[in-house]
Amino acid sequence: MEGLIDLHIHTTASDGTLTPSMVVSLACQRGLKALAITDHDTVEGNKEAIEEGRQRGFKVIPGVEISCKHPLGEIHLLGYFVDWGSEILQKRLSQLRRYREERNPEIIRKLRGMGIDITYEEVKEVAGGGSIGRPHIAQVLKEKGYVFSNQDAFDRYLKKGAPAYVPKELLPVEEAIQLIKEADGIPVIAHPMQYRTVSTYGIERFIKELTGAGIEGIEVYYSTHSREDTATLLNIASRYGLLVTGGTDFHGEIKPGIEIGVGMGDMKVPYSLLERMEEVYGV
Ligand SMILES: [Zn+2]
Ligand SMILES: [Zn+2]
The missing domain is CATH 3.20.20.140 (Metal-dependent hydrolases)
Known part of the structure; x- marks a missing residue:
């Protein structure tokens, strides 16, 4: 054809x-x-x-x-x-999706466990209704004075190997x-x-x-x-x-x-x- x-x-x-x-x-x-x-x-x-x-x-x-x-x-x-x-x-597939949805709340739980005052609601607000990612978490950390910049947030908390890092579950x-x-x-x-x-x-x-x-x-x-x-x-x-x-x-x-x-x-x-x-x- x-x-x-x-x-x-x-x-x-x-x-x-x-x-x-x-x-x-x-x-x-x-x-x-x-x-x-x-x-x-x-x-x-x-x-x-x-x-x-x-x-x-x-x-x-x-x-x-x-x-x-x-x-x-x-x-x-x-x-x-x-x-x-x-x-x-x-x-x-639904297991993989569920895990991914849980990743951001898990990062926030870890940050809170380290004494950082941050909520999922605050991150959601920064994301403005779009899908939430680590840059939004970094943004909140910066706004609240926990870090100097987004890069600083990644280096200290969010990047692979940092204390609030949660791996992405991939097959x-x-x-x-x-x-x-x-x-x-x-x-x-x-x-x-x-x-x-x-x-x-x-x-x-x-x-x-x-x-x-x-x-x-x-x-x-x-x-x-x-x-x-x-x-x-x-x-x-x-x-x-x-x-x-x-x-x-x-x-x-x-x-x-x-x-x-x-x-x-x-x-x-x-x-x-x-x-x-x-x-x-x-x-
Ligand atoms: Zn595609
Ligand atoms: Zn693709």
Whole structure:
């Protein structure tokens, strides 16, 4: 089939600003031929999107984007064609989300335990209704005169190894790959050029290592990839026998400048990539 697709899209089920049905309707309007819903650590948007797709005769691929742990930092793994009804998958993902929601209150408990007068309410106020992070905690510490600057707050309390540090719970990448496979999904490394590993020891070694761990594809086409990036990744994918995928990482208004289907303007992800995926995995 001819036409263009977008295999990396966020909805209100995670941090996107459009609902799953709005995303499907927008993709239809823009003339795309298929899309995949890849919300962070949740499969909850898939049902609505698939239903909307069915009504419109538009193809929706179920998916997820899992944050996971690599020795050199956080990396993201996409899972395509996952069985979003899978109890194991849903349970594991909800555990991860719950833990993350509890991280900030836990940091504040630690600070209070050190005699610092700070409340979760104060931090929430600084965050202004958005998602709360350590910079907001640092801000409150500064306003209350406990530290000189945000950097000082990180150095003395919040950074890794400091007394109020609480690690982010991330699945080790091998486990995330397993989880996706157990849910009948295809594990693909998301935006591979973005990680610290690449500047540390190069893209090829990174992909080689992940291939050993079980990934089956690379997100070759991506909004911020240069032409060279795309060419490098295409070459690596072909040498390691990996599938090629592509998507914009569309989030709606919250990430301005990234449009569905075209990314920063000129991205083109051909439908044939999806056909290849379906052919290889018989989905
Ligand atoms: Zn990502
Ligand atoms: Zn994403």
